[in-house]
Amino acid sequence: MPDRVTYIDLFAGCGGLSLGLEQAGFDLRFAVEKSAMAAETFYHNFIQRIGPDGDASYAKHLSLPIEQQASEGLVVSPLLEVLKAEGLLEELREDGVDLVAGGPPCQGFSLAGRRNPKDERNQLAWQFLEFVEAVSPKAVMIENVAGMRQDFRKHGSEAAFGQLHQALEKIGSGYCVQPMLINAMHFGAAQHRPRVMLVGLRSDVSQEVGAKASGKLWRSTFADAAPIENSQPFLAPVPNTQAGKVKTVKDAIADLSATWSGKRRSSYATEMATDRSWIPEGTRSSVAKLGPIANHNKRTHSERVELRFRLYQCLWDQGVSAELLTYGFQARTEGGTVGGLDQSIEELIRFPLIAPDGVVLAESPSQAAEIFRELATKKHSQRALSWDKPSPTVLSIPDDFVHPAEPRTMTVRELARFQSFPDAFEFRGKETTGGLKRRTEVPQYTQVGNAVPPKLALAVGMRLKQILSASSERMEKANREAA
Structure with a gap:
């Protein structure tokens, strides 16, 4: 197998997508996130741990040019600025990138929007595609909310999801694209979270491995559900959770509750409390010595x-x-x-x-x-919330859910558990914000609510890692035989 399978995470947020890809065996080339607040969490967890009293390293990182930030693994800047760094893009294309992934805002995406510079609704989605076109990665992953697949028929236009699908197929040398509607609870998260995703393979790679798209939206289901229609598409992740064993609110957070009797944790909670597999080996021991669980400040109410x-x-x-x-x-x-x-x-x-x-x-x-x-x-x-059901979709506003047993709303850590973030993944910055600041600030609750569930990213990443590794092995074999 190849020594290194690389990825770039655009619109990275705090790093939920990156965490799942790291767990699947991908290596970060760099991430791009414009919010310094969300990027601080990414930096802390993937680049360098920031001390409890702050660390000048992050402030210094912010002052670096884009190319130097990229070399350290995180660009804190709008994607548009990265697209202007022609030398960086040329270097990436020459070196080769295995995967470009991310969740650009796409709800207003339109194929006509590229020709209309005044249409701000889909700028970011086009920037994502422009980056793909410039770098020509072997694979592409785009994640977004399930609602973007709905057609706006009263306005006479196709759904943003369908138009984005068409655009990705034609970018560069072309991509074989599988549209999917996937739910995090089918892949081990303690949360009902439906999301749409486009996974694409560059045409030469898809031909190499014999990949084919099903031509229609694939919907994930529980692992023990009866196969439907054309069964599992080539590019789709394999569900790993049976209907009767779906992870629940109790599985995720019972051990964090004041009512917990101290009995053995669920396997899910144990995994969240102990997983440090994604942390660089050199810093795992220091992370293990941290004090009380982070981001678990219980909110007080009248x-x-x-x-x-x-x-x-x-x-x-x-x-x-x-x-x-x-x-x-x-x-x-x-x-x-x-x-x-x-x-x-x-x-x-x-x-x-x-x-x-x-x-x-x-x-x-x-x-x-x-x-x-x-x-x-x-x-x-x-x-x-109900102890015996998965959490509903975690949102960015902390006041939506009431704890099942305590008269309070949920902590950042409890919502992070629903999302499948390990406890060693620490969120930085202020906990929440309000008013007009919501337009510019990305506090901890928003970081959690906007993130891709790591377990969902892990499942998709594992499938892509298998495909990309198989492609590389075939190419290496062909080169040896030709020599």
């Missing part, structure tokens, strides 16, 4: 908010929708029992109403009705 969270937990446990609080809002603002609040409570809720931490909320429907009126709200974006 008594009123904690009471609402306990109510969410109780309603979720009994299978009752939190929208029942809307009736309380109407009753409080309009008077009376609009919407039948009292009757609904009596019909739907079992009493006494006791929160997971033992706090008794109500012993009768009338007491519950008072709480509903007190806590009533029109907003229902928050939800209590």
Whole structure:
């Protein structure tokens, strides 16, 4: 097998995609990330550990020219600036790059957009493709949210995903491209996270290994599900999780909860707590000596908010929708029992109403009705998580999920566990931000929510590593025979 299979990660964020590729056996050539906040996390985990009091090395790195940053493994700059570094691009093309991967924002992508410089919606996707065209890697991986595959038929245009697929097929000497709709929970993550992905092989490589695309969207499923239609496409990753063994919230974070009794961790939690395989050998021992688990600062809330969270937990446990609080809002603002609040409570809720931490909320429907009126709200974006199911898709806003057993929202580390980040992967910068700063800052919660789940990247990376290694072996054999 070849000694080194290289990759470049564009729009790298904190490094979830890179982490999975590293675990699959790829070697980082360099990553590109424009946010200095997200890039600091990448630098800390893949380039050089930053001390608890900060480290001048990262500040020095930021001051370097793009070519020097690339030589150290991380370019902190917009991709457009990298495209201007013609010497770097020429060097990459001459040396050869095995994989260019990333998740460029693509929701507004249009084949016509390249001819319209005023169309800012798809600049970044075109920049990604321009980089691919300039470097001509053997393989390409593009990841994005599942919604981008939907057609905008009312506007008379095809989905961004389909147009991006067409563009990738024609870039450079052409690519054999497999479109996929894949879910992180099918590949070992404790999270229901559907994503679309395009995986492409350069035409000469695809011919070398006999690769073919199925011609239609492949949907991942559990490993023990009955094969569907054309079965597994050549470029698709192999699911490794059976339906009855899907990783759950309990598997991921029970050992981090105040209610944990100290019993043996789940195999998933043990892996998250102990995995350091991706860390350079020279620094593994120092990482192992770190103190308390990083990024696990439990958030504090007012008594009123904690009471609402306990109510969410109780309603979720009994299978009752939190929208029942809307009736309380109407009753409080309009008077009376609009919407039948009292009757609904009596019909739907079992009493006494006791929160997971033992706090008794109500012993009768009338007491519950008072709480509903007190806590009533029109907003229902928050939800209590279930111990026995995978987490819903982790987002960048920390207030969406309520802990299953404690009256609080989730920590950065708990969400990172759902995403399948090992505990030794530390997130840098401020935890969260708000207001207009959301447009420019990428704090820890956003870094986690925007990341590709490492286990998903690992599965795709393993398949590509097999294909690229087989291609290199065939070429080496052919060269030996020709000599």
